[in-house]
Amino acid sequence: SQQGEEDPQALSIQEGENATMNCSYKTSINNLQWYRQNSGRGLVHLILIRSNEREKHSGRLRVTLDTSKKSSSLLITASRAADTASYFCATVNAGGTSYGKLTFGQGTILTVHP
């Protein structure tokens, strides 16, 4: 299996409900980032959490990171139809330069019904 695997693969909810997506990874990381991709579009950076952080908030987004379990979760509260998109976690591996590739998971397809 790959670094940065999300579950569930697909999530369907009603507007106003909360959406939780999980991501697991294998190697030690510098940070973990969440991106959103609307159908047929590029990626939009949502939030970044560093390896020494446990929780971070940005608007309706809440990200947690558990380095002992090598996992992260993204919570979107009070979801809206406009939140419908694919969500990807991506890791920057520890060691060496802080630059370099992002390793993406397979993504979670979120559908929010009005």
Added chain:
Amino acid sequence: NAGVMQNPRHLVRRRGQEARLRCSPMKGHSHVYWYRQLPEEGLKFMVYLQKENIIDESGMPKERFSAEFPKEGPSILRIQQVVRGDSAAYFCASSPPGTRDNEQFFGPGTRLTVL
């Protein structure tokens, strides 16, 4: 400050032709990354470049693919003798120098279709 720009947005090639994809990073960004996304999949890293240097090409196929980021002008991803399996969305991302966290800013992508 314009975002990352990629062109063309859509590219159709016949098998055996060459594809050239261009990426202009955000102003002030000196790091460029190329990723490939197959249908229904996540992005896969291909190559990381700085001006005139290839830093990491561990994700590039060994044949037919090359990338450059010249001193002047955009970064180019070149695919020679394309095959149907090259059909994918190719995304470019950039990041500024001196960043602690390597947050990358993505372009809209080039969707390559090989007939």
